Amino acid sequence: MTAQLELEMLPRLLLVDDEPRLLSSLHELLCERGYTLVTAQSGAEALAHLVAQKFDLVLLDLRLPDMSGHEVMDFINANQIGTDVIVMSGEVGIEAAIGALKRGAYDYLRKPYSREELLKTVTNALQQRRLEVANARIASQLENSEKLYRYLVDSSPDIIYTLDHEGRFTFVNDRAYQLLGFSREDLIGKHYAILIHDEDLERARYVFNERRVDERASRNVELRLKCHNHPGADRTFNNTLMTISLNSIGMHVPDRDVRKLEFFGTYGVARDITERKHAEEVINYQAYHDILTDLPNRMLFKDRLGLAVIQAKRKAAELAVMFIDLDRFKLVNDTLGHVKGDELLQQVAMRLKQCLRRGDTLARQGGDEFTIVLPELRDRTDASAIAEKFLECLHQSFDLDGHEVHISASIGIAVYPVDGETIDELLRHADIAMYQVKALGKNGHAFYHNSMLDVSRQKIALEQSLRKALDNDELEMHYQPQIDVVTGRIIGAEGLMRWNHPQRGLLTAGEFLPFAEENGLMLPISDWMIKALCRDMQIWNAAGGQSIRLSLNLSPQYLDRGDFFEKMRGALVRYGISPAQIEVEITENICIRSPQYAIEQLNKLCELGVSVAIDDFGTGYSSLSYLHRFPIHTIKIDQSFVREIHDEHGHYPVILAIISIARGLGLHLIAEGVETEVQARYLRSHGCVTMQGFLFHVPVSLAAFICVLEEHFAMPDAENNVASLQA
Template identity: 45%
Template sequence: MQSKVRRFFSGKKRLPLKIALIYLLFGIGWIALSDTLLQAMALSPDWHHTSQILKGWGFVLFSTLLLYLVVEYYRRALVRSETSFDELVQGVSATTGEAFFSLLTQSLCQALKADYAFIGELCGTQDKRVRTVAVYAEGQDLDNFEFDLSGTPCEQVVVRGFTCFPSGVREHFPQGRLAAELGVESFVGIPLFDAEGEVIGPMMVLSRKPMHNLGLAAKMLKVFSVRAAAELQRARSEKTIEFMAFYDPLTGLANKRLFQDRVKQTFAWARRNHRFPAVLFLDLDRFRCINDTLGHTAGDALLQEVARRLQKTLRKDDTVARHGGDEFLILLPNIRQAEDAGFVAGKIIESFQAPFQVDGFELHLAASIGIAIYPLDGEDCDALLKNADSALHRAKEMGRNNYQFYLTEMNESALQRLGLEGQLRKALERDELCLYFQPQYDLDGRRMVGLEALLRWRHPERGLVPPDEFIPLAEETGLILAMGEWVLREACTRAQAWQAAGLAPMRVAVNISARQFHQYDLVRLVRLVLEETGLEPHFLELEITESLIMQDAEGAVHKLSQLRDLGVQIAIDDFGTGYSSLSYLKKFPIQTLKIDRTFVQDLSRNPDDSAIVDAVIALAHSMGMEVVAEGVETEEQMRLLHDKSCNRVQGYLLQAPVPSDAVARILLQASLNQPQDQSSLFCSAL
């Protein structure tokens, strides 16, 4: 009986109605029974009057006692509730990170007698997906998961704010698969906001039964939502800091710091398992030209595409990292023999054969790769990277678009190259650069018609350094820009000085490097040099390689047209060695094609070379261009070129490159129309 009474009072459903009913029954019983008893006990009228007064006071005292007990009961219940809530807040607030989210979801379920609670974060501002950071279900923590917001109660929370459905959730959200799978009947949720007021995720409580304590649920969610949002932001910030510390922000690849850490771990594993991990150093060939032509935005997009292609080509166990700029590092941990690393490098180079699509452009890109094997080429990360870098430079020297394994002698070559680079940087300051000029002769008129300016480095110890030793180095280091500007200004200055001295005016040809051509202010530079030196534009010829202009044919057409508008002559150097498109060639404002020396060397012995020379000459003449043959060294080559109607020639048979001072004597003889010693061979050959 006592247990039934206790359960009756402890039940919180309709508790005010229960108390009122008890009070009503007691009142009715008191009135009915007390009057009957008093009448039966009445001894006199005075006693009856006194008993009525006592009855009234008794009712008041009982009512007061009952009211006190009820109020005290609720006061203590409220104190217990507030104490429990404070303890809950303090307990949850004392934790951080994953423990905070786990304890919060557990506390929400227990306090609200709900079945599920979870906290999630939006995967992105545009993506309607939520990734949970904590899930508590039926008394245990569950693994996190992702789900689509569309058609779920969470969508209402994210879009509209605080939302509750005491019952009928599945009727309100028939498309919500999650609610259907969990059998959810009621839910309450609140959005989490970041410091800028943007929604970053929802906090939800769900139950399989109708939810009645919505007031407490709303209070708890509103109290904890601020802390949950702050903790979620803190977790995001930690992830961002960790990402910035170990990953490249542009490509999402590992950075050098994370790469070195994985290399150390791999070495420890390799020693135990008798493996030979390989480090690959990859550099994109001529990437700077694309950057200079299309801009850094397109260059960044291309690097992202390269990163994706590398990840797609390699295995999951391999690590790809961005070293900086257009350089990448690759760790191959599970290598049994060195040849396997070469196989992977070959696959990477082959994967670059397909063009890259960037901003509507179809870009062709190649890569050079250096390979170092642990422990053969180094027993620590720094040694392997240094040696892989040496192998990379060897790959570039071998023509690019290939891979090379590290060899011990490469270190000596790298040290020499490093020293040469330092000396080259000082060559301009010390006035060690000079120009040599090689004459060009007209085959029909038997006279000198032009000069090609050739850069030389007069080293204080080594003497004249061959151009093929320092020009590629200048290209790679960027020194070619300053050197190219010096060559252009010096050649124009010399040409104008010879004319001012009354010597025969000659067109001077100047080679333009790839980096020079792609710099944005080339046209302005040429105009400025012509104005400063006073040389008339038609006496300047700019030589540009075939492969250079085809890297960005449309951009080349525009820039060459601007140069033509200045009055400058344009020549295509080394024609036939690249991959020109005839449809583009007719668009270029070109006056001269130069046949590469490789086709002239075997002209008398190789029918294929002879056919190529015939085709180039016919093509040029049909398009109104002149043809210059380079590298003429024999009389037989001279006669064949004359028979094929080549316009101009140059080579050691006629005149080796000479210093600027010697050019004045040659021009003086040309002005007097007197053949010089070297040109006597020219005359006899014809």
Template identity: 45%
Template sequence: MTREPIHSPVTDTTLARILVADDDPRLLKSLASLLEQQGYCVTSALGGKDACSKLSTQIFDLAMLDLKMPELDGFEVMAHAAAVQPKCGVIVVSGESSFSAVSRALRSGAQDYIKKPFDPDEMLTTLEAALGKQSLVRAHADVQQRLEKSEALHRYIVNSSPDIVFMLDGRGRFCFINSKIESLLGYDSEELDGKHFRHILDEHDVARGSYALRDPSITAENPRTIEVRLKTRGSQKANRYFEITAFPVDNESWPLAADFNARTPGRKARFYGTARDVTERKEAEAFINFQAYHDLLTRLPNRALFTDRLNLAITQARRNKQKLAVMFLDLDRFKVINDTLGHAMGDLLLQAVTQRLEGCIRKGDTLSRFGGDEFTLLLPAINNNDDARRIAKKLIDAIKAPFQLGEHEVFVGVSIGIAMYPEAGTSLDQLIQNADIAMYHVKAQGKDSYRFYSESMSIDTANRLSLERDLRQALENNELRVYYQPQVCAKNGRIVGLEALVRWQHPERGLLYPRDFLPLAEETKLIVGLSEQVLAQACRQVNEWILDGNKDLRLAVNLSPVQVEHPRFVENLVRQLKNEGFPAGNLEIEITENVIMNDLEQISQKLRELADLGVRIAIDDFGTGYSSLNYLHHLPIHTLKVDQSFVRAIRNGEDDACIVDAIVAMAHGLKLDIIAEGVETDAQLAYLRGLGCHQVQGFFYGPAQPAEAIARMLDWQQLKAMV
């Protein structure tokens, strides 16, 4: 930090303050004594560290330093001096006389270099010369400063100035104003003559402008500069910002000010000033400030402004013993729309989502775009969890309705995590992080909902990170296993298809089922790589059975929404089938109604392309989703899979099975195949067979089993057929 000298510039060198630094006490004392005899004010420093300490606390005109000192050498002391008081001169007094040392010292700022042992007369002559130079430098700086002020003053009175130049009398009335007022504000300079300067001030700035002229501290050397808005007239539009610099004048300094205005003799100018138009600068500053704290796409506060407001809200909540809520919102299926329709449509969607979200919140709430498709919402001063729950439900309902993006109708959802102050944290970072954790738990449990943060979630999050790491390794180490559940003809009991189901042979936790890791795979986007591995294994295995005599055997695979909604879904699937040499006619892909209805137009096109190649399309969990029967007429659907929850309703009577009855009847009418899932009993099988259900699968014929067990079942089936 630079320290200004607290004494006047040295003119009498005997009054100079000198710091002497050396690590040799004897030499230090000798040099200090010599200088004190000459009338100098000497401070001794034993070593470099002591010298730096004194430079930090005292003001010196000159420092005389040895180069070789322990702890801190002379070069380090010079660097410190340059930092804390750059006006302090330096003379090196050292036994080191090599060219490199001398050169380095002079480059480091030393004014001169004296070799030990020194001649006293030479020492004093060098010292006086250095102090004289210091005095000249200070005097030059003082003159330069006065010249700069004088030049600035003269610039003000140049009538060709691009700024408004004006003079006021003692009562604040205009007695001169240049013609620049006409082009900038639309006033005639003559009409303002004799009018008070308040006449052109914006009403919000009248008080500040009046006070500026009454301030007794302003002088010609210390003018007052303020920013105010001036009123425009005529063709001018909005009021404009001006930077006004003004100061009082007197007859001695400004003889012409006594009777400046010839039309009103005797009126004396008492204030001189200029007004510079800074409207564009103010607008640029406002825009830069807006950019710094807002997201330009949605015009919402950004992360920086959100954290500022959250900090303030936490302080107020702590003081007033109130609650507040932080919500973390993440759009569901946004990435798919962005990848499919393009970033321009994605931007339009974000703007449309913002409008709906803003319609659900209170005036004092803060909705911000945190990044990408993530938003945060601050609800200050709420009463309880129910207030936050009510807002969360409104947000979810607002986003559920379809969005119209040009010719496209798209659906998104929103997953919301909620952290309450002070239960879920008392600091900014805790509340945001815990709201984020709660949001991820919503994602893992099906999306399009909300959850409040609880401490158990932190434990789950730690497990989640560990499981995510293990899952990535599982993909690299081929730890995934494919199990197969038979799809059996209801009439003759023959295996006509196999549904491929994934298992994870975890090296430590043993065999894991889909419910243990598929939600995480979806959330982390590992589902694509996982599905490709499963499909590759299943295609290779089932192809062997097809070539081994089971030529009509069908492979059924479940596909995740992420895969189906990907722009290159068809291209990727076809490429993988070709790589594995698997016949497209033996593949049946299973997707849910919700996936279809999320983007009916795009999904329809993809399914038609696959159907044209011979791939069969099955609707999984039919009846649990949108159940909009209209799409069944327009899509190449081959099979409906009755969800096991409906099959479970079948008991001994027919009353509890009305939904199954309706689905089977509808499938027959549309000439679609039917597969009933979750068949476990003779009664269920008999009932379904009586309805005319084509195929069944479930524990009645066994759970999903590894390839070895399925191979034995197929061999036995072939053997029976031969008998």
């Protein structure tokens, strides 16, 4: 019987979390403290326990499978269930914390929390609960026991005090000494102003002279109190005040004949909310600042820009808004990882801040985008000078744990009121100007002009048309032959996409694919390209054509998609195409994004029988070790290197190095963009015998390509074949 009684006296805790491992870990941690523990993995299970049993404390996760933790707290409050709640959540938003505190949560712990933090919070909550229970019990015995009354007051976690009608302390409990360092002897008979922070004296004058006794009395007024012998360590208190009268001090009911109670003094309770205020300040700061760079975020930037616009309008002055986008940041992120990318953003923020004037605001818009407001602009040269300073400071290399990184920036500038009179207009126009810089080669700045808006609208119109191009059957494949210059035979062709635009005519891939990549259209376009290539190959095979190999460029976005291999295999089966007739071209930067995943996907293609070529070799940033790891059959020399060949007896080390690499690894080699006899002779003399380019043939439609092939294979003389193609 005694053991049962002791068990019932142990604090009873309800642990609510839908994550079994976290719940088990929490149970094991608290079990060692001697508590009676009950667990629940859903909101419904928690509500059932709350109805069936009494709990001293609930440890509640906000994310539950069937309802939120806030709804559980609403149930507790609605049914007046006498339990305290500690909220534990991984949510970083301020709304979750505010919602929990508004619903009466004792505390809010953000996951992951430390063992010590949890145990301390649980201990404090249970201790406070015990004190509250003790206070209630002692209050009921107050009339019969002064000793119990004194214990209640001095054991309170709050400062309890009384003032006379002139504002002098007549009583204060021991908590004042524990929190502020002032003893009873220091305060009794002294005016309350001795404790009040100088800046809060005016507000305190109303609070400490409170004479009202009903709901109108001052409640939850926040004041800062001084700490004895601790300069700079002021604490914030929440004061709940009520007026007491001579007739009610003994808790006696006043005589019905008494019409007016004589004012005796003020009774008050002051609760230390310093830690809560600090937590609120942190939450408020984080709500308006970027956690990574500590810069103002988009919300705060718009607020400051709005104030700057009002000020500029009042003074009839100009201001500038800058939109900065980092060039090559995505490459750094893909190459070195997001951690190093975050470090780069932090270093960029520090450099940009050093270029600002007093009163300027730099904010992080998101990702690798920053915005700046330059108030009180004298003229545009001020904004141009600051933009140049930004570009200059970013030109210096960045050190990321031994990795030397170089980036630049594209900066767009909009000026108030010429380029817009509202926040949204200025930001939108600065953004448009930034994209204009991007289009012209990046690494520069430009002021917004109305003509840019027309270009932007044309881009939007082009994007909308491109979305309809697939449905309207406006896309087609053109083919550029690949020639073996030794035999003169066409051994393959590269498939190049073209768009028959209703108004603008035939567009090359470079004129519309960048829009497709930016707007998420590469996946459906790549699906179409695979089907079109196989369909065209089927037409050639059905015409009795000799076996040649067609190649197509594969977007990195498409390779990243998990089902691209199935798409390829399905198209080959559907059109009856031999996998050996297809070659997939990838850029070497595809190796950087996710090397192991890329290897797995390309190995599947090779097992199917499809060959793999690296396009634009030598222009990327991947390690040569990838050539050993990746299932590669062909290397294509980029046309930017071929264009440099002006003398067939000259020395072009990059070309020679690529040829040597291909020969050493036993890989097939193709030179792209061959346009002159000098280039062809130089390449052939040094071992590259497969070429494509305008010297031999321009890309042509399927019908024209079939005619070229029919004529070519009908001519037995190889030299005549080459001559006809060059013609």
